[in-house]
Amino acid sequence: MIKIEKLDHKGRGIAKLDNKIVFIENALPQEEVEIDIFSSKKNYSLANVKEIITPSLKRVKSPCKYFKICGGCDIMHMSYNDQLLFKENKVKEILHHYVDTNLKINKIVSSDLSLNYRNKTTFHIDKGLGLCKKNSNDLVFIEECLISNDKINNTIPYLKKLDFKDINKITVRGSNDIMAIIETTDSNLNIEHIKDIAASIYLKINDEYKLIYGKPYIYEKIGKYKYAISPNSFFQINNNVCFKLYSKINDYVKENKNVLDLYCGIGSIGIFVNEKNDTYGIEINKSAIKDANLNKNLNNIENINFICGDSGKSINNLKFNPDIIIVDPPRSGLNKETINNILKFKALEIIYVSCDTMTFARDLNILKNYYKIIEVTPFDMFPNTSHVECIAYLKIKDV
Ligand SMILES: C[S@@+](CC[C@H](N)C(=O)[O-])C[C@H]1O[C@@H](n2cnc3c(N)ncnc32)[C@H](O)[C@@H]1O
The missing domain is CATH 2.40.50.1070 (OB fold (Dihydrolipoamide Acetyltransferase, E2P))
Incomplete structure (x- = not known):
């Protein structure tokens, strides 16, 4: 029998066995469990719960009959409130440890739906x-x-x-068609x-x-905007939280500012915040850029342009002076070349949208030398999984 001390950032229970750390799926802090080790490395082991001897009072019965074996969800044995607390604490632990112990991290923004949310x-x-x-x-x-x-x-x-x-x-x-x-x-x-x-x-x-x-496209609506999406273009997975995320970005973007929307996908953020600004969006996927131009027309937006290319490199040729740079990279985050090229603009503000807290922390740790991180807000884009989306709002330091 083994006693779970706490959770790791993937929502697995952590315990010690013979001075070696064991990561245990589907286990909660303070629980006493029998385990099955399925992988043993030099410094740690991975295990499943064979039997729960003393369950946590916090344990809930997962509504999904496949939860214990399916790789899709990893924290369905927590109540939705506890999931939110877990994710907020995870973001705090990682960012306070790797970036700044005093960083302001807001309360996590929840999803109206914790089930049936994926599009x-x-x-x-x-x-x-x-x-x-x-x-x-x-x-x-x-x-x-x-x-x-x-x-x-x-x-x-x-x-x-x-x-x-x-x-x-x-x-x-799709949520409609x-x-x-x-x-x-x-x-x-x-x-x-x-x-x-x-x-x-x-x-x-x-x-x-x-x-x-x-039809070649399906359409999703976020707020008053309608977006056409081709089969291999990225689109946020949870429409309700996507609306909350984009609304937060829109709150940061003030009138008459030039906006650079890097990793813009089908142009969704740039279009959502565009009424007040001149915007450029850059995206590497050709079909997403085709969608972005279609979406520009679909929403009758004129002052936005899209470029197909690598965000980190294409910005070097850009004849545009952004006041605000929005970045929403894939899980790998920004590479050093991209960060250096972004810094050259000396934009007044940066809005960093991230779906991976570790690469987010790594990048903020560099950006904090040039920008003050005003606040970070976590969003529960992926309920029942340990993943979390975050936005950081940064303002240039006085030069
Ligand atoms: C997390 S998605 C964000 C898309 C968009 N901002 C949204 O909210 O839907 C990341 C996007 O970055 C694109 N991408 C990946 N690597 C890139 C690169 N090096 N340069 C430009 N875009 C890239 C992907 O194709 C994808 O559309």
Whole structure:
């Protein structure tokens, strides 16, 4: 038997066994549990709970029957309030430790929905339809995914009727109309019955997207803005929290300022904050930039321009003086070259949107030498998982 001391940043219980740290999935602080070690390294081991001897009073029964094996959610054994506290504390611990012990970190902004919030889910196929098991490429076959929206869940019985022989994955996205993206090697796949539930069907063959039925785009609405999205363009996964996140950014952006929106995706942030500004958006994905230009017209916005390229490099050729730079990079964060190029602008303010608290901390630690970090706000974009989205608001130091 082993006693859980506290949680790590992935929501795993931490305990000591023979002077070695063990990370235990699905365990809560103060619980006494029997464990199964499934991986043993020199300095630490990874384990599952075999039996809970003394459960925590905080433990809740997960609403999902696949929770213990499915790799999708990792903290569904906590109440939603405890999940929020866990994430707020995680952000505080990481940023106070690596960036500044006095950094102001606001209360986490919650999601109105803790279930049924995802507007995109990728199902894996292997004799059946499922999601990857925890720490494995094996699948757990599922009938529903509780964090995906109902429209996505309603497609599952139809998807199960496909001939899975030549299919690897199926991504379903949308909150209104549904887009199905079937990764396959068979260009003649029979998809007739999928037309009953999808407004748009793509085959993805060797990384090429081929529209075989319906509309090329699906549309999502965030606030009063409507966004067209192609199959391989990024879009925030939780519309409700996306609205809260973009509204916070909009609060920081004041009138008549030039805005540079780096890693702009389909132009969604730039468009959302654009009424008051001149904006440039930069994004590496060609199809996202095509969507961004479409979205500019769709929302009747004139003073925004999009450039397709690497954000870190393309800014060197930009004939534009931004007052505010918004960055929303992938999990890897900003590289040194990008940070150096951003610093050259001496923009008055930087708004950093991050979905990975560790790379966020690493980058803020450099930026803090030139900018004062006014505040950080965590957002619960991904309920029931240990992931958290954050915004930092930075102002240039007096020079
Ligand atoms: C987290 S998403 C943010 C998108 C957008 N800001 C939004 O809210 O939907 C990150 C985006 O950065 C893009 N990206 C990744 N590496 C890039 C790079 N080196 N330069 C420009 N864009 C990049 C991705 O294609 C993706 O669209």
